[in-house]
Structure formats: structure tokens, C-alpha cells
Amino acid sequence: MLKPWLPGFLLLAAIWGNSFFFIKVAVDVLHPLQVSFGRMVIGALVLLVAVLLGGRPLPRDPRLWGHFQIASIVLTTLPFTLFAYGEQYVSSVVAAIWNATTPLCTLAFTLLLRTEKATTGRVAGLGLGFAGVMVVLGIWQPMAGGQLAGSLACFAAAACYGIGGAYMGRFITGRRPEPPVVLAAGQLLSGAAQLAVITLLAGVPLVDPHAPAAVWWSLAGLGGLGTGLAYLLLYWVQVRAGVTTTSTVTYLLPVFAAVSGVVVLGEGISWNQPVGALVILAAIALTQRAAPRPAPSHPDQPGVTENGTEPAPRP
Numbered sequence: 001m002l003k004p005w006l007p008g009f010l011l012l013a014a015i016w017g018n019s020f021f022f023i024k025v026a027v028d029v030l031h032p033l034q035v036s037f038g039r040m041v042i043g044a045l046v047l048l049v050a051v052l053l054g055g056r057p058l059p060r061d062p063r064l065w066g067h068f069q070i071a072s073i074v075l076t077t078l079p080f081t082l083f084a085y086g087e088q089y090v091s092s093v094v095a096a097i098w099n100a101t102t103p104l105c106t107l108a109f110t111l112l113l114r115t116e117k118a119t120t121g122r123v124a125g126l127g128l129g130f131a132g133v134m135v136v137l138g139i140w141q142p143m144a145g146g147q148l149a150g151s152l153a154c155f156a157a158a159a160c161y162g163i164g165g166a167y168m169g170r171f172i173t174g175r176r177p178e179p180p181v182v183l184a185a186g187q188l189l190s191g192a193a194q195l196a197v198i199t200l201l202a203g204v205p206l207v208d209p210h211a212p213a214a215v216w217w218s219l220a221g222l223g224g225l226g227t228g229l230a231y232l233l234l235y236w237v238q239v240r241a242g243v244t245t246t247s248t249v250t251y252l253l254p255v256f257a258a259v260s261g262v263v264v265l266g267e268g269i270s271w272n273q274p275v276g277a278l279v280i281l282a283a284i285a286l287t288q289r290a291a292p293r294p295a296p297s298h299p300d301q302p303g304v305t306e307n308g309t310e311p312a313p314r315p
Helices: 005-025 032-053 062-085 094-101 102-112 120-137 147-173 180-201 213-241 245-263 272-290
Strands: none
Touching: 005 032, 005 062, 005 094, 005 213, 005 245, 032 062, 032 180, 032 213, 032 272, 062 094, 062 147, 062 180, 094 120, 094 147, 094 245, 102 120, 102 147, 102 245, 102 272, 120 147, 120 272, 180 213, 213 245, 245 272
16 A cells, blocks of 8 residues: 655655755856855745744754754755765766765764664675775776866765764754754754855855856755755654654665756766665665664654754754
8 A cells, every 4th residue: 555655755855866956057057155055045944934834933042052053064064065066076966876875974973983883784884885985986997077076075975964963863853842843943044154154254145146047946946845845844754654764765865866867967877876876775774774773753853864864863
């Protein structure tokens, strides 16, 4: 029988998978900082509307806002900008493949911090994932132009998500009485403020009024759908499907990114990229199978981050 949450699950995968398409369109015209700032502001506005419609106040705890500032650096400000920078040199499909390494990066940091136990299966999964990364990079062949820098920037963005997932799990997620949409709104507001300051200090205008309509539509899709609405959809799916099932949305992102990147943008794919992606996804499956079974989460406290990764784990 068709699960009632499956349409929402597939829509979430499609939105996040096509976020890399929107980034590619926008960064062809805008500075990477303008792309990340634009998506952050639009996403924050979407979540603020959701908070207001729900009649919920924003947090007043100054310590929590301090945690928002730190979490925003590694979950939004840095990775959003790194993905935008990286997609100047690599395809949206390759960027999506690098994003798929987020669960492995999260696990690596949790093991490094000794917040989770290192088992044989988990270590083997990390090793297999590292091999998959090497296959995606195609280390046996030279990289033209800035392809290496672009790939490393996207991989660094995934690593940021890994650090952020561990931080969110320890200091932000699972808090009460704030519901997840309020926490997400606070995080995006903090990130928007950070990027406004950074962008201006870098001498880059916050907005390019001369950008073509396609760029504005891409920013609207990236911020309104991929950064704002997707979080609300994530919450809806997780309440109905659970944390573990929802986290597998990560597996589908490269598929949707490949469809939009190849069909719409005409991007090419070399054989090693889908092969490496399959190796990485197999590694993720191995690490999750080797992980101890988590206790059921409270339905009002999702434990999945924006990218579909599990924090003590979050887009």
C-alpha cells in the first residue's frame, strides 16, 4: 500500500535535489555571497510567516541565540557560500553528490568527539565512503581549471554540515518548549544577519537589481522552497514516517539533481561520478545499519537536519 507520507517524502527529495540546479542558475550571474544571502533571507521570511501563523513567539533566551550564531556559521553561512562558490567550477550533479557525503561527515565528527561508539561496521563504512570520494574526484586523472577547488569547496560544505549536525544535537535540537520551526527560524535569522555583514565587508552589494528574471526565480526557488518550505515539509514527513526513514531522503538528492542538471542544464556526467555516488550511498547504508537503534524521538522534536541527516543530529 502507498504510504501516506510518501508523496511528501518524494517532494522533499525533489526540492532539495533541485536546490543545486537553482544555485547553478543564480551563481552564473551573482556573487556566491549574494546567492547565499538571498536564499537565507527568503528562507527566514518563509519560516517567520509560519511562526507568526502558528502564534508562536521567537525564543528570548540569549544563550540560545548565541548557539544560533555558532550553528548558523557551520550549517548555513559557510556551506551555502561554499556550495555557491563550488558550483562556479563543477556541475550541479557533482555538488549534489558531495552533499550526499554529509551523513559520513557527521558520523566522522561524532566519532572524533567520542559522542558515539566506534564500531567495526561504522569504521568500515567510513573507509568505503572515503573510497567513494576518491572515485568521484577521479584522482587518477588531471582536473581542468578550478574543478578541484570547486569539488573541495562542496566537500568542505558537507563537512560543515557534519560539524553543525553534531553541534545542533548537543545544544539546540530537542529543546522544549520551542518547536522545530521556531528553532529553524532563529537559526536562519542569525545566518542572514551574519551574511549581511560579511557580504558588505567584502565589498559586494547585497542585491543585484540588474539580475535577469531567471536569477530572481532561482533565488525564490532556492530560498522559498529549498531553505524555507522544505523545513516545514521535513517536519510534516518526520512526524508521520519517523526520523530514520526521513533521513534516507539523502539517498535521492543526487537522482533529482542529475535529472535537472542533465536534462535542463545540459550538464555532462563522467562514469566515475555516478559510480562514486553509489559507493558513497552504500557506505552510508553500512554505517546506519551498524549504528545502535535510536530511541523514538518525540513527535514535536524532529531529529533530522535540513539536509536530511540525523543529528544526535539538519538546510
